[in-house]
Amino acid sequence: MNRQALDLLEPRSERYRHPAVPQPRRAVTPDQPGPAPGALRVLVVENEARAADSLVQGLLRQGYAAQSVATGTKALLAHHQADLVLLDLDLPDLDGLEVCRGIRAVSDTPVIAVTARGSELDRVLGLQAGSDDYMVKPYGFRELLARMEAVMRRVHPRPTVAQVISHGPLRIDIGTRLTTMDGELVDLTRKEFDLLHLLASQPGTVISRRQLMSKVWDDAWSHRGRTIDTHVSSLRGKLGSSSWIINVRGVGFRLGHP
Known part of the structure; x- marks a missing residue:
């Protein structure tokens, strides 16, 4: 079979992708404006690429400056540049509870555990590890936004406004x-x-x-x-x-x- 015939059989998305170059997770789509200066910086720590991309894009549409990493090691390196961390506890390299403890040991960056672990013991362990809130998958995006705002209000109380x-x-x-x-x-x-x-x-x-x-x-x-x-x-x-x-x-x- 000649090359032209092979091209016709290949999916279009694969035909234009160089096999040697990994496809990065995009933070901003071409037709989507970037976040405003001073926007809340959110780090999404999620192993599943599709879920991470969906969450990041949803946060960007709400005006947050969001990006994602897929491992606990990268989360421990990147959390210093974030104002809030959304942390999946099921990661490929480190247990999410250890990542949470590692973040809490060196900073006060708010952490919301977002995980499929839903038992009472799991919740207790997550909060004891230092998370500021705990959400069980599947969850509603609106509830997540509300919990993010509630956590940030607790961490950074609204300053007194001049009369x-x-x-x-x-x-x-x-x-x-x-x-x-x-x-x-x-x-x-x-x-x-x-x-x-x-x-x-x-x-x-x-x-x-x-x-x-x-x-x-x-x-x-x-x-x-x-x-x-x-x-x-x-x-x-x-x-x-x-x-x-x-x-x-x-x-x-x-x-x-x-």
Whole structure:
């Protein structure tokens, strides 16, 4: 059989893959924007490649900076660059409990054990090894996100926000819920005030759409069309310049400097 005939029999995905070059796990797909600067860095420690890729891509879509490793040895080398570790306990080289103990011995990086080991004893051992939370496979992705956020709140309590935020001519009084521009009162709705306050409390930080929906509308999951865009447009008009709120395409919004 000639080479042309063999090519026709080969799957397309195999025809263009060089057999000597291993295929790396991709962290970002070509049509997917990278995480915003300052995004939470998540290390996924998972031996099963398909599960790791699926989880990493899901986290990237939620605005996290995620990457994966497949062994305990690599996890012990890479956890220093992570803000949170999702650790499978069934790894090919080291037991996950030992990896957890190794991480905890040298750092306070939060660890969530994500494993098929579901007995009460397994949970107890996982928590005693130093994990901050324990999830049994199969699990819901939304529950995982909620547990990640809960762990990070415990590890890094929300800082006290000043009662009055001043940003150039813009002044936001949290106690009275009044906003002024150059001393003139700006009439804002409740959600407009909450949205502006959230952006102004973290100047220079890009806040994702999911975070805005979660903190302003208390709903991180449903798709409310152009709810955020409508409120941003109204705020820009009331503040007198579109430069007050900057849209970072594909990521979220930040407070600007008109």
